[in-house]
Amino acid sequence: EIVLTQSPGTLSLSPGERVTLSCRASQSVSSNYLAWYQQKPGQAPRLLIYGASSGATGIPDRFSGSGSGADFTLTISRLEPEDFAVYYCQQYGSSPYTFGQGTKLEIK
Amino acid sequence: QLQLQESGPGLVKPSETLSLTCTVSGGSISSSSYYWGWIRQPPGKGLEWIGTIYYSGSTYYNPSLKSRVTISVDTSKNQFSLKLSSVTAADTAVYYCARRLVVAARGAFDVWGQGTMVTASS
Numbered sequence: 001e002i003v004l005t006q007s008p009g010t011l012s013l014s015p016g017e018r019v020t021l022s023c024r025a026s027q028s029v030s031s032n033y034l035a036w037y038q039q040k041p042g043q044a045p046r047l048l049i050y051g052a053s054s055g056a057t058g059i060p061d062r063f064s065g066s067g068s069g070a071d072f073t074l075t076i077s078r079l080e081p082e083d084f085a086v087y088y089c090q091q092y093g094s095s096p097y098t099f100g101q102g103t104k105l106e107i108k
Numbered sequence: 109q110l111q112l113q114e115s116g117p118g119l120v121k122p123s124e125t126l127s128l129t130c131t132v133s134g135g136s137i138s139s140s141s142y143y144w145g146w147i148r149q150p151p152g153k154g155l156e157w158i159g160t161i162y163y164s165g166s167t168y169y170n171p172s173l174k175s176r177v178t179i180s181v182d183t184s185k186n187q188f189s190l191k192l193s194s195v196t197a198a199d200t201a202v203y204y205c206a207r208r209l210v211v212a213a214r215g216a217f218d219v220w221g222q223g224t225m226v227t228a229s230s
Contacts, residue, residue, distance in 0.1 A: 035217075044204055044221065045217070050214055050218075051213050056216075088154065090217075092215045095170075096172070098157065099155040099157070100154070
């Protein structure tokens with residue numbers, strides 16, 4: 001089983017700032033099949049990025065993903081008020097599909 | 109627009125079987141382009157993949173739950189279902205159903221239901 005470790009656990013930032021979230025895998029993720037999701041309280045996760053760097057339908061271009069192998073990042077170029085949420089990475093390259101423990105973005 | 113809706117009891121007694129159904133609307137569950145899956149999230153915790161099914165009935169389960177999980181599909185009703193046996197308090201969670209594309213590169217979960225809270229308690 002691939003264990004995904006996200007860092008940091010919590011980030012306190014202000015709107016307008018740039019942020020980079022990290023997701024590190026315990027082994028290489030097959031074909032870079034790595035996704036990022038955003039989850040707000042009381043809501044289901046929302047797919048942001050798939051294949052490590054491809055934006056899902058309807059996702060603003062301020063969200064971007066990068067990385068390969070075992071190290072991946074999600075960057076939000078300029079934080080909007082609606083971006084404060086919890087972010088999860090997920091690998092779907094090998095079963096069992098696993099998620100990271102999440103990074104919480106909070107308003108400073 | 110495709111929508112998924114979970115339904116089922118919100119309270120299950122320990123040692124009994126949790127049963128949930130996901131109804132798909134705005135699209136066909138029999139499409140060859142998609143898998144259908146279950147994911148859960150204990151209160152205040154992260155996400156755990158439970159399993160996935162194809163419209164033909166092929167299933168893929170998380171080994172950590174495999175001995176207790178059954179996922180089935182009813183194409184005539186455009187639904188798929190989850191059964192989890194011998195539940196304990198550790199199975200208390202929000203249960204989500206979701207869709208993923210068959211094309212491997214795009215195989216993340218792109219459409220989710222709103223989730224349903226299930227509590228295992230006597």
